[in-house]
Amino acid sequence: MTEWLFLIPGFPLLGALINALFGERLGPRWCGRLAATMPLLSSLVVLAIWLGPGAEPALLDRLWTWMAVGDFRVDLTLRVDDVTLVMISIASFVGFLIHLFSQQYLRGDYGERRYYFYLNLFVAGMLILTMANNLLLLYLGWETVGLCSYALISHWYREPENAWAGRKAFVVTRIGDTTLLLGIFLLFAQYHTLSISTLLPLVTAQPAPALLLAASILILIGAYAKSAQFPFHIWLPDSMAGPSTVSALIHAATMVTAGVYLCIRLLGLFAAVPGMLEAIAVLGAWTAFFAASCGLAQVDVKRVLAYSTISQLGYMFMGVGIGAPSLGLFHLLVHACFKALLFMASGAIILIYADDHDIRHMGGLKYRQPFLRWTFLAGVFALAAVPLISAAFYSKDAIINASFLVAGGGVPYALGLSGAVLTAGYAFRLYFLVFEGKPSELEGPYQMGWGMKIPLALLAAASIGIGWLQFPPGWPGPHLWVHWLAPELGLPPRPIGLEGGLLTLVGALATFLGIALGYWAARRERAGRGLSRWRFLASGWWIDGTILRLFPAPFYALGRLLRGGVENLGVQGLAQGGLRDGLRLSAYALARGENGLASRYAVSMIAGLLLLLLLIWSWPL
Amino acid sequence: MIEIALAAAALLFFVGLALILLRRSLVFWLLGAELLFNAALLVALAGGARWHAISGQVLALFIMALSGAALAPSLALLLRVRRELGTLNVDGLRLLREREKQDD
Amino acid sequence: MIFLGFFLLVVLAALLLGVLLLRDAMYGVVAVAAALGILAILFYLLGAPFLAAMEILLYLGAILVLFLFTLMLIGPEARAAAARQSWRSGWPLGALLLLAFALALAALLWQQQPITTAIHALGPALLGRALFGPNLWWSEAVAVLLFVVIGAVLVLHAGEKDHD
């Protein structure tokens, strides 16, 4: 089995290659079909792993040595353990569903071939990132998905805002990419290896506190930038400029989870730095709360979901931070399902409302689109973690409850719980505004094909049912997940007995409180007095604006200075221009000598003779 | 005596060069070249006298013959230049030269 | 002997100055002829009687006559036109260069030892033996060259007819 692992990222890569080379001949329709087939093939291979040997012990497939210079050795090794298996299942299967959805969604759009090329390349990059056993290979995948994200956000590049959003995402994530690379360098400088499986035991065996602190902070910044955590979250709401399918795949289900995944993979590293995990937990909980509060005031359907993604990712980081990485991973899985569902559904909603994103203009959609309504509602249930019947109830609430148990978990618990209230609030506010109320006149006729319905149905089923893999402790029912991952990630703290029951109850109460909040908010919104009038919340606590005002400005100023001073005056003016003008001037002077006068030529000959005569002095007899 | 011959050669050399560098007429240019050749003759003969060898005279004879040989086609060219270009002025030969660039 | 040498040098200098300053090419050629006569004497004093004779025969008799023929072919008007202005444009530059050259050479020569050798005359017989002994093939080559020059002049002449 192991020797076939390369096929998993290989298929989408092949698809991208074929698309790039022969896409012109295939035509957009076949480009799309080809592109959709590739992740399906990948997910079939993943399925084969599930059904076959499983990933216990971890599967290793060393393809070849990429480069080897001294002790700098990069083996192209793919590694699949249980955690990875979850990730590649999400990436390939959700990726396939989104490819499928795109067939109808993007039909007739400009740049279809480009879209499918980048989508395939993205899936390949994501799979490489997750399967890499080597930090450099991981970084390769990391950069690939960053590039594809940039290209896909700017997919409708003819709109200046879209191109700007793509640039913003790229620049912000680049900061993280750079720090990640620096962190990798630091680790290599200390431990002379880039292989994760050999690095982590070394870290615990020979800790180097200062260096590990620096490296883990640098790597964490990389993860935060990729996963849009506070304060690097500013790119994600703007990235909603891309097609909804892209938001579903990249900015909800897969790429943004790469940061969480990185933290889980390098948990040994973070654990070796005292206080690091606690900081991650607090920051995660804070992000969850903060983004949820912002989501409550958005009027763009996709921006609501964007803030929700930031918030949910915060929960995942919180899970990692409190020492419950398996719960974090569980929530990652659940979130991938329901967020992909919500984004695709919102894409459909936007199409129905003729490209209007504003939820205040919507309403009563449940009468015209019952299928869409029920699937969307399933997603909203999952997001709001409605007790018992939604998956997130079993993942997110588990994280919040677990945080109550760990030492120093008070702050994360409080933030997480209030975040949960707000989450249910914005989720139901969105649902009430769009689907309830009286029908809006704006909606146009729109018929979803099977290509769109099947993915939605599958994801809706998963959003409801996948949580039943892992019931709360002490409850009857399966407890598969945590125990399955325990060999790799350990057992999370789990409240039992009365304490557990109380915590579960509090969580459920929070959800219902949130639903009430959402109903209230939706009503006020309809009346025109909604939370969206609160600039503070709507603008995301003014953080975006502040950062944009604070950081780029000095860079621009520096850039202007460099352009004016160094580039124009120095390089262009003195070096290049001076050189050019100097050459031109001397050439001109020389050409003046070539004036056709034979006697002038004779003069230059005699001058040369004089020069040679003077040289005689240099060599005395 | 050799010193005087060499001084005479230097004199011939400089006047020959001066004719080439300063005079306007092509005839004087060629005369100047002849003076230079004569300077070479003097030096060659001075060398022969210095080393008591006949090879100096042999060299001088060859130089004499070759300078004469070079003069004949030069004068033929001079005549054609006078006929066809209508000038004997060294500054008049200006069909071929670096033109000022127009596109600068 | 040394006085004769200096005398010849002074006369030569005067004649050359004349060549340099004379406007009319005809006079210039005559002055050169006189200078070459002085040179012939110098050749003789350097122990090369045959070369002295050749200087008279070849230079005065052939080369300068060639010049005179050319000047006659050019015609008096053209000569007069050429004589009207004797210095070419930009001559001070050339003069300056010559001066610099002379100074550099003089500075170099200043450091040299004088050459003091007695002079023995080497006659034509010796020269003839040298020419047709070790230098036979060079002489042949010169002969070829002279033939080629005749060819070249013929070609130049043929080209001239072309234009008339």
Add this chain to the structure above:
Amino acid sequence: MVISSTLWAPIAVAIAALLAFFFDLHPRLGRLAPYWGVLGSLGATALVLHGRLDLGQGFYWDSSATILGTYLGLASAVLFLLLARHPLLQRMPGAFTGLCLSVLLGALLLVGSDELIGLFIGLELQVLPFFALFVWPGSSSRALEAAMKYALLAALASALFALGIALIYLGNGDLALNPPLGPINGTFAARLGFILLLAALGFELAVAPFHAWVADIYAGAPTPAVLYLGAVGKVAIMGVLINLAGVSGTWLLPYLALAVLSMVIGNLLAWRTSSFRRLLGYSAVAHAGYFFAALAAGPLGLIIATFYAVVYGLMHMGIFGPLLSLPEGTDEIPWRHLRQQAPLAAGLLAVSLLSLAGMPPTLGFFVKLGVLVADIHAQVWGLAIVLILGSALSFAYYLPSLWRHPHEQRSLALWQPAILRLYAAAGMLLLGLGWLLFPLFLGQ
């Protein structure tokens, strides 16, 4: 009388040259004259190889002289073959052949001679014919002016050369190129003479600052004459300079100075000019500089310089061969016409330009690389740097000349015989893949 076998080659060429003039007696005979030239040149090549390394009086075909002599004979033969039907040779083909053969004779004397007299005669033999070749019957008044300028300045150069020889004799008491006592420039007078020699040869090779004539002559003189001048005349001058550098002791400073001046001045002038023929002239100056850069690099440099001379000749033939097909006085390359009517010639022209610029994998790149290696080996860093900078600048004018299209509206009748196509194809192969032959030479 026993004639040393080293002399056979020049004697054969001399006889061929003398007889060639008589082909003009009858027009039908005259048409055969170029083929007589081919015969004479090939004979010279064979005899050079035959007389190789034999002892002879005043003449010695050492390795570099053999390489150059062989090249000179072959190049001359190829050129005669190429020019046989050229319109310019419709008048007096016998004289043309004779004059060109005398240039070849002069070239052989220059390359092989061991004595200064031989050098002088060789120089005159290859300079004087150009007085007539440059103004071949039927050419324009520009050609006449070119010939006159060349004659005037060559007279000066020849006089300097004569004076130089005389001074060397005065200093050394010997006319041998390799005097028994010390290097050729071992005494003061000899050193004066040596620099005069350098100046005169620098003039013939168009080394800055003795270079000024070259662009005028390249632009004004008829193409066949310029072709012969560069392919045979200049290569022979390079041969003399190699011999001189071999015997001039360790005094490399003049080579260094002239190399730098030539590289800088040649490249700058070529960069600025707008005329293609003048550009070639200035590029010849720059290449003379590269050649001098090789000379300045000691023994290894001399070996490289030999190859450089040969490749320079080949590149010159590669440039001016295709130019034969254009009408006289064409200052720009009508690429469109050339491409359509004579694609092979256009190809050779392009390859040669790239080779002159030093684009790998052409021969021009390899010899330039060789010069660079020699300079670095001899630790003449300054020269290496100037060489690199100069080459870099040279791309700025060679490459644009490849796509600078003049306004060509009228139709243009090009001279394009079958032999030119053959020549172009062979030339492209040689310049493009000639480096495959290197092992052949390096084995020796």
